[in-house]
Amino acid sequence: MSKLKVAVIGCGSIAKNRHLPEYVNNKDVEIVAVCDIVAERAKEFADLYKATAYTRYEELLANPSIDAVSVCTPNYLHAPISIAAFQAGKHVLCEKPMATSRSDAENMIKAAQENDKKLMIAHNQRFVPSHQKARQLIENGEVGKIYSFRTTFGHGGPEGWSADGAESWFFKKEQAFIGAMGDLGVHKTDLLRFILDEEFVEVGAFIETSAKSNADVDDTAVCVLKTESGIIGTLAASWSYVSKEDNSTIIYGENAILRLEDDPVNSLVVQYKSGEVVKYELGGIQTNDSGGQTNTQVIDQFVNAIIQDVEPAVLGEEGMKSLQIVLSALESSETKQIVSL
Incomplete structure (x- = not known):
């Protein structure tokens, strides 16, 4: 061929x-x-x-x-x-x-x-080994009922990564439209939908521009999300994490806590209610510092x-649902209301 x-x-x-x-x-x-x-x-x-x-x-x-x-x-x-x-x-x-x-x-x-x-x-976060494994553990019932989660994606900002540095389009509203929530938050809305295999029905958010003087888009956002079955949790997206990148997710379930990309060596740590701890070295998540060496x-x-x-x-429909949560978070921050999806 x-x-x-x-x-x-x-x-x-x-x-x-x-x-x-x-x-x-x-x-x-x-x-x-x-x-x-x-x-x-x-x-x-x-x-x-x-x-x-x-x-x-x-x-x-x-x-x-x-x-x-x-x-x-x-x-x-x-x-x-x-x-x-x-x-x-x-x-x-x-x-x-x-x-x-x-x-x-x-x-x-x-x-x-x-x-x-x-x-x-x-x-790309759907294909990270720890994320795939977590979805599997939830799907096969090992974690039991999911109660809540917290997820974050933050680093020092696009100026360290973008081809145009501090002049990057990432900071310009007419080109980017959304800042950290579009750059990083949408990764996490998509990841949570994928891992939990549920849709979100309500969003509340505080979204600020506090760290970047050259930006007219958000650089720090904290959202509260609720799924159709009542799982609640927080999502933070930020360009104000000045030291090490944080790309971690923690899921709290009936039988175990899953810690994803939270430990520098073990990309997934499962802490069971029984006290047993299982650590998986599955290979890390791609970071901006890894020089693109990972596939x-x-x-x-x-x-x-x-x-x-x-x-x-990852179909267009999936991308749209993950985008919709970000758009609803922006709406929530502006209106000071909880937004139903």
Whole structure:
């Protein structure tokens, strides 16, 4: 079978550290094009991967030989570029958050269906081994009834990671729309939905801009969430964790407490009611400090879905539900009301 011809639109840090290296490592893929509005950046990656450089995504999408694209642009462009890609007959892997409004997310899903193409959202936390194992333990009843949880994702902010540093689009409302909640919080809304295998029905949130003087988006958020069966817990997303990144989740159940990515060595620690403690060394979560050496599995899952013609691992509908919780949290913070989903 001939290789899948892919293009990456947006050559910032997520493309550089995740999408491009993971496409290169997939034997079924050939990177044929890259696009960035910064011509030097596009050329740099085109040279590196022996691909064609574009500065306008419309021109890239007009290339009939391209089968699939990764959309790695600022948030506000996710929907328009994805929809244009579907209309040009391409499959799309879109970075999170998938869009900046529910209607945009719905239009992306619709465009994928109308053009009979795959849409996958790059929610990589679902593929982290500790998260997969926790979902399994809950699913098979080992943890018993789940009572509550707390999850957090925080680091020092995008300036340490983004290609544009302190000038990054992440800090600009017209390009990012949401700050830490869109960058980090949406990872956790998606992860909780995945692990608990339940939808959230109510959200309350306090969302502030307290740490970044150069931002007109949120940089610190704390949310309280409730699922359909009554599991309640907190979600914190922040760019104000000035020292070590925190990407941990703790789940409190009837028979055990699950500590995920909370211990530097054991990615999952299960503390049973009986006093027994089981530690799993499953390999860590991808961090911005790991230099992109870990495989997030996102690319492999996306490529496999196209080649095998199966549903992608993270559907557009899933991305939309995880986005909706973030949008509702913003609404809650503004209205000072609990928002029902």
